[in-house]
Amino acid sequence: MLRSDDLQVFVLTAELGSLSAAARQLELSPAVASAALKRLEAQLGCRLLVRSTRSLRLTGEGELYLPHARSALQSLVEGQQLLAGGKATISGTLQLSAPSDFGRNVLLPWLDEFQLQHPLLSLRLLLADRNADLFRQPVDIALRYGQPEDSSLVAVPVAAANRRVLCASPGYLAANGSPRTLADLVHHNCLRFMLAGRVHERWCFLDDRHRELEQLVSGDRVSDDADVVRRWALAGRGVVYKSWLDIAQDVQSGRLVVLLPELLGEPTPLNLICAHRAHLGERVRLLREHLVERCQRLIQLAPFAH
Incomplete structure (x- = not known):
């Protein structure tokens, strides 16, 4: 059976690009962290990381498995919060990509408000107008205008009426x-x-x-x-x-x-994009509700809304 602490070592190592850095953050010895990775790879029957004395990178299998490992860990956290009666209290790190203009000039204060409401939540924000690779980049969700070209991605509307x-x-x-x-x-x-x-x-x-x-x-x-x-x-x-x-x-x-x-x-709907429906957890649901409300206020002021 897969162990959640082994998954945690793998996810953090992939995000930090260093096994020793992940071990320090998790307060583990390098030997224990290395053993956790080897145990996980043995159970999955494949190599997830290629490690040397100077570098570390994900294998193809590791890139495929990483979003599932992240999702599994988040699901465990949300289940724990639900049992504790604190479903509205979210924590952990939410990794979000957004367009440069919308991100800098509109989204930033909205995210500040969201974190004030959820002080245990950490955000990692990537701003770029090119489409984020949700399978390779350290991103859980992306805000993007228009429908994704990749039909395998999941798109949830945030501001469908935008033009x-x-x-x-x-x-x-x-x-x-x-x-x-x-x-x-x-x-x-x-x-x-x-x-x-x-x-x-x-x-x-x-x-x-x-x-x-x-x-x-x-x-x-x-x-x-x-x-x-x-x-x-x-x-x-x-x-x-x-x-x-x-x-x-x-x-x-x-x-x-x-x-x-x-x-x-031209219609320019704003959508929340993710690689798997499993990523649409409590953190993403609450963030989407927060963004939908604020986008609706702006849409009501638009010349095409009258």
Whole structure:
């Protein structure tokens, strides 16, 4: 039978990249920690880690097994909390990936509130616009716009009604005028985002009759960091086509102005992504509820919500 303390040694060793560091954190001797790993590998019938005097890495089997080991340990913690009558009291480490712009400018204060409500919880936050590899990276869940391309991943909605909006700063509009039609964008400097090597330069909308409209845009700036694109817009460098959640607070404060509000922007649903439904434990459930409530407040302020 697998031992939970052996699983703990394996998971912590994989996360820290060092058996000796894991042993110190668990207050074990290196010999005891090494024996735990060997015992686990013997029971599973495969090597999980390749170890040498200078390095340590997961084997292919170890990469496959790691998320299951994490999930098993978390399930044991949640079961213990349930028996203790403290299901709402969550602890441990929640590893989360989020988009750069949404993560820095919207999510951070929400996570601060969440940790104040759950002081025993630790967070590990990775910010990147590229899709997180939930099977290889030390991530339990990811917040991402749109549906995952990998159909094996589990997607749970957080803000299904979110859409893109066209906007620019008051300073840019004072100097360059406001577009009155979609075709007018050819006369404006459009700030574009690049993901996976592809520049997002075909901006799509629906008119009041729900007919699809598309405009090819151009400009002097492209970035693979969505937060950089937003900062350019705030600095008056051009027109931007962004997720409402990313710029809602900028619009409310007057730092950005919504353009052509009669057009309906592309749907950009925010989803919580995980590799296995087993990862949707109590910590993730409570975090999702926390995020859904706050996203709904912002969506209610959107021009497309009226």
